Amino acid sequence: MSSRTQNFLVPIISIILGLIFGAIVMAVSGYSPVDGYIALWNGIFGSSYNFGETVRTIIPYVFAGLAVAFAFRTGLFNIGVEGQLIMGWFAAAYVGFAFELPMIIHLPLAILAAALVGALWAFIPGILKARLGVHEVIVTIMMNYIALRSINPLIAAVTDGAERTPKVHESASLRSDFLQSITDYSRMHWGFIIAIIGVIVMWFILEKTTRGYELKAVGFNKNASEYAGMNVKKNIVLSMVISGAFAGLAGAMEALGTFNNIAAMSSLPGIGFDGIAVALLGANQPVGVFFAAILFGSLKNGGINMPNEAGVPNEIVSIVIALIILFAASGYVIRLVLDRMGKSKKEVK
Amino acid sequence: MEYVIEMLGIRKQFGDFVANNNITLQLKKGEIHALLGENGAGKSTLMNVLFGLYQPEAGIIKVNGKEVKITDPNVANRLGIGMVHQHFMLVENFTVTENIILGNEPTKGGTINIKDAAKKVQELSERYGLNVDPYAKIEDISVGMQQRVEIIKTLYRGAEILIFDEPTASLTPQEITELIQIMKLLIKEGKSIILITHKLQEIMDVSDRVTIIRKGEGIGTVDTSETNPIQLAEMMVGRQVTFKTEKIDPNPTNVVLKVENLFVTDNRGVEKVKGLNLEVRAGEIVGIAGIDGNGQAELIEAITGLRKVKSGKITLNDKDITGNKPRKITEAGLGHIPQDRHKHGLVLDFPISHNIALQTYYKEPISKGGIIDYKKVRTIAGTIIDEFDVRTASDMTPARALSGGNQQKAIIGREITRNPDLLIAALPTRGLDVGAIEYIHKRLIEQRDNGKAVLLISFELDEVMNVSDRIAVIYDGIIIDTVLPKETNEQELGLLMAGQELSSKQSKGGDA
Numbered sequence: 001m002s003s004r005t006q007n008f009l010v011p012i013i014s015i016i017l018g019l020i021f022g023a024i025v026m027a028v029s030g031y032s033p034v035d036g037y038i039a040l041w042n043g044i045f046g047s048s049y050n051f052g053e054t055v056r057t058i059i060p061y062v063f064a065g066l067a068v069a070f071a072f073r074t075g076l077f078n079i080g081v082e083g084q085l086i087m088g089w090f091a092a093a094y095v096g097f098a099f100e101l102p103m104i105i106h107l108p109l110a111i112l113a114a115a116l117v118g119a120l121w122a123f124i125p126g127i128l129k130a131r132l133g134v135h136e137v138i139v140t141i142m143m144n145y146i147a148l149r150s151i152n153p154l155i156a157a158v159t160d161g162a163e164r165t166p167k168v169h170e171s172a173s174l175r176s177d178f179l180q181s182i183t184d185y186s187r188m189h190w191g192f193i194i195a196i197i198g199v200i201v202m203w204f205i206l207e208k209t210t211r212g213y214e215l216k217a218v219g220f221n222k223n224a225s226e227y228a229g230m231n232v233k234k235n236i237v238l239s240m241v242i243s244g245a246f247a248g249l250a251g252a253m254e255a256l257g258t259f260n261n262i263a264a265m266s267s268l269p270g271i272g273f274d275g276i277a278v279a280l281l282g283a284n285q286p287v288g289v290f291f292a293a294i295l296f297g298s299l300k301n302g303g304i305n306m307p308n309e310a311g312v313p314n315e316i317v318s319i320v321i322a323l324i325i326l327f328a329a330s331g332y333v334i335r336l337v338l339d340r341m342g343k344s345k346k347e348v349k
Numbered sequence: 350m351e352y353v354i355e356m357l358g359i360r361k362q363f364g365d366f367v368a369n370n371n372i373t374l375q376l377k378k379g380e381i382h383a384l385l386g387e388n389g390a391g392k393s394t395l396m397n398v399l400f401g402l403y404q405p406e407a408g409i410i411k412v413n414g415k416e417v418k419i420t421d422p423n424v425a426n427r428l429g430i431g432m433v434h435q436h437f438m439l440v441e442n443f444t445v446t447e448n449i450i451l452g453n454e455p456t457k458g459g460t461i462n463i464k465d466a467a468k469k470v471q472e473l474s475e476r477y478g479l480n481v482d483p484y485a486k487i488e489d490i491s492v493g494m495q496q497r498v499e500i501i502k503t504l505y506r507g508a509e510i511l512i513f514d515e516p517t518a519s520l521t522p523q524e525i526t527e528l529i530q531i532m533k534l535l536i537k538e539g540k541s542i543i544l545i546t547h548k549l550q551e552i553m554d555v556s557d558r559v560t561i562i563r564k565g566e567g568i569g570t571v572d573t574s575e576t577n578p579i580q581l582a583e584m585m586v587g588r589q590v591t592f593k594t595e596k597i598d599p600n601p602t603n604v605v606l607k608v609e610n611l612f613v614t615d616n617r618g619v620e621k622v623k624g625l626n627l628e629v630r631a632g633e634i635v636g637i638a639g640i641d642g643n644g645q646a647e648l649i650e651a652i653t654g655l656r657k658v659k660s661g662k663i664t665l666n667d668k669d670i671t672g673n674k675p676r677k678i679t680e681a682g683l684g685h686i687p688q689d690r691h692k693h694g695l696v697l698d699f700p701i702s703h704n705i706a707l708q709t710y711y712k713e714p715i716s717k718g719g720i721i722d723y724k725k726v727r728t729i730a731g732t733i734i735d736e737f738d739v740r741t742a743s744d745m746t747p748a749r750a751l752s753g754g755n756q757q758k759a760i761i762g763r764e765i766t767r768n769p770d771l772l773i774a775a776l777p778t779r780g781l782d783v784g785a786i787e788y789i790h791k792r793l794i795e796q797r798d799n800g801k802a803v804l805l806i807s808f809e810l811d812e813v814m815n816v817s818d819r820i821a822v823i824y825d826g827i828i829i830d831t832v833l834p835k836e837t838n839e840q841e842l843g844l845l846m847a848g849q850e851l852s853s854k855q856s857k858g859g860d861a
Contacts, residue, residue, distance in 0.1 A: 207723075208720055209720055209721060210711055210720065212721070216696075216699070217696050217699065220696045220697070220699065221692075221698075223692045224692070224696050225696070226655060226675060226693075227655065227685070228676075228707045228710075229675045229676025231674075
């Protein structure tokens, strides 16, 4: 079997297997799998409103996935996308409501602010890793909680004690009357174009630039990179910073698109953690992440419809969605089976 | 004469690739039978068939005259076949005994009976002169000792037939001598041995008979006493091989590398290079001979900028490069074939073409304005792949998938093509077969003939003697003497390497 047919076939088989097992779970729990899946389908594509909301859900997942994937490609595990996202969210919301500027400056400025603040939040674990060898997983997790616990006082500080910021000015908003009108007033926004640009940017950095070559080399083999005269420490910091910028952009999508503000939080939003799954599902490739985010966001948004329309309880919905993702993620097992069947060449010594 | 193992007409293929075709190997009781072939000739495949890891498509296996089907390694174990792997299968932080009983733990009332096992290990160790402490931790013992643990492991499980897979690849010369004695003792005690190797001298030293395979085909079996290394090499490679490296007299000119009173410490802060002085001139190959661990690794790392210099001075092309970053030193005219090609020389997951760009990726013509031109990378790599005869399925094949010899040729191609004034070659032929070794030596000499300086570090005396124009012997962090290959011999070098200064000091090679 050629690797191209395999690349195409594996995800499809994985998802079908996931659907089958999800159906079994629903059937065993006494709910109709057919009704359940119809409700899931409708939740994703059933109405223009649902479709708009699905796109809206996908957008931050793309950025969160890119953030995690970028760090992975350089051999780093950025588990702190959550915190970087929160800080980016705040930065974009603040720039969005605190300034009054023409859109052509205001919107890019708000987006840039989110990317910068996300990058700064990731710079701290990056520099600690490079200079002192502190493991980035520990620091990024801690940075998540620092972000969570600082966000409410920050919001209060810029709003004279309110629990949420004012809405961002229209000149900084990604929402559009046009998109709302064709999707029955969903919260779909222009962020999807920025997400596609994000995918292209990551691909461009990794596959076209000299810096990308270095980042990948450092990710695969630090010793050989050092031997080749690369500055390993600088590349570690840079990788975290770029990863954090993507995470900050995920926050910008929430601030300027979905909610148009930021409100006090009592727990982490979870998009950053899901980003880990999105990145792994997408094999840390930009295009892979894009499709993985589509799958993830669709299931997330479609699942909301399952309790209403088919009476499947939330818990079962979570299990079914988890199963589909589990199978999609274990694609390498299916690859292995296909390899065995195709009796493809093994390494010969 | 009875055979303990007979493999008759074995054929094994993977997809379209025939790894073994019609190979016959017959092992007599109490003999050391060498299995000779180049890297990739199919030696390991054949042994994996015998060990039950692969099932042959054709051919039969007989053990003690009876036909058997070896479906998995457990069957092989039961039949008394044990394998001493090239890469040891040991748990680092377990003791010797714990490793030996692993997977087969003797229990007494629900707990592991480590005492009895240790006693048995001790007995085996004494009987075969292995000198292994049953309670020592693996991480604390030498590589040679770890190998002996592997040997005891097979004996403990009742092996009568021992397969040694390239056993000397990672051993020092002394450890090799010890291993040869152990193998002879095993034979005396009635065991039979299959020795997989591509080192001809080893075969001449220890084996009784040799079976040669080439490109998966059985070439034949000969008595060691009736053959010689040249004939064996020809049977293995399929063409004539020159052992004496042909070279014209050197014409050394200006000093390219100068190391003065250098001190370097290792990772644990132990001083490894202790006031070393060395000079390498353009147009000569200086070989550093010495036993592993006498400061060679630290010396190279200091010169190449991978390790901090404690004190002293390193000059390259009259420029002080002490403490410079690797890139700066590279650009000052250094080429470096690193000791560990997997650790330092290659990014194994990168395509081979991207690996060939590893030292030049940031410069024109490959990189312009921060954008890398992968098309250029591939065309430049393509020329090097052709010129240096790197055998690879494509220029986009991951470096990991290439054989050791071809990986090394790619590294050498990358370093030589940059035309460095000084080429450091650290163990450039480790683990390679005769054909590749011959090729690499020729390339090193070619560099020197083109007026470049070459610094060769090797643990193999043959290599140092054959290739170098001057030999600097390193011992305990200093060059204790410099000799000319023509005026010395292996005994003398051996003494120097062991730290015995010669009574008649002969520093004919100038002060190095």
